[in-house]
Amino acid sequence: MTTQDVVAPILTYQGRQLITAPTHFGTLRDSRDLLGDADKLRARMEEDGYLYLPAMLDRDAVMDARRSILLKLQAEGALHPDHPLESGIIAPGVHFTFRADLANGNPVIHQLLYSGVIMDFMGEFLGGPVLHYDYTWLRAKAPGPNTATTPHCDIVFMNRGTKQLYTVWTPLDDIPYELGGLIVLENSHRQRDHLGEYWEFDVDTYCVDDKNDEAHERWAWGSGGGSYSKDAIGVRQEIGGRWLSSEYKAGDLLIFSMFTLHASLDNCTDRVRLSTDSRYQLASEAVDERWIGANPIAHGPDAKKGLIC
């Protein structure tokens, strides 16, 4: 056993316990030693399907971003009135997991994600001027049994532009295992045999000819919601590899490819788990029109494309 494989505490996904034996679970490889060497960073991305870069962002800037979200949640009554704002303890009966509205148009979040460290890093990593999607995915995961993100690859949501597109997952807090951080399936970005058909899928397509189409029944936005599977435990058994994660700190970045299968753990606390996922690519390459502009169309009606299945 290496220090990378220290046995973790109890981790759950949708109420079920993940096996944390070193054969099934490990920690993310820290790639900070490669900073400043874009070729090596690209090679590591190719090899691992992700780059885990702890302590990249200024912790105070991240905590300011967190506070900007907590203030909005407090104003709408979603935080417990008997606890201080900074605790992030959720009011009884509040259930949400996805709150993009809290990030879009939020200048503190925009400054953190779309200027300075992240943009500079992505420019170096991609080797030219970069653009970011204008849409920011903000996860505000209230506690509860069904809070975990189901296993998916991002390509099915954003495949209408370049495939050299990267997700930056930014914890807006310290996220120990029990708060339900991100998990990445080791080597999944190379599992074409298992995931190849799924990688070709676009969640915003539908069949115009009324044929039964298994892919649309499994993965389309209205049915499967783009998840490859609802079962993180079963999917690891099917594809192989280990689930990888970390006890994230505010300031860490986890960057991954469109083809890397990921999910999250349950939020087993009484606090809200806050993070963003944002996307970056070379400005010179084609862009998926769903995610850019002042009011991105996202998965709305204008995004839908009919197919002869």
Ligand SMILES: O=C(O)CCC(=O)C(=O)O
């Ligand atoms: O934060 C999460 O739970 C999910 C994030 C995610 O799916 C992504 O970054 O693409």
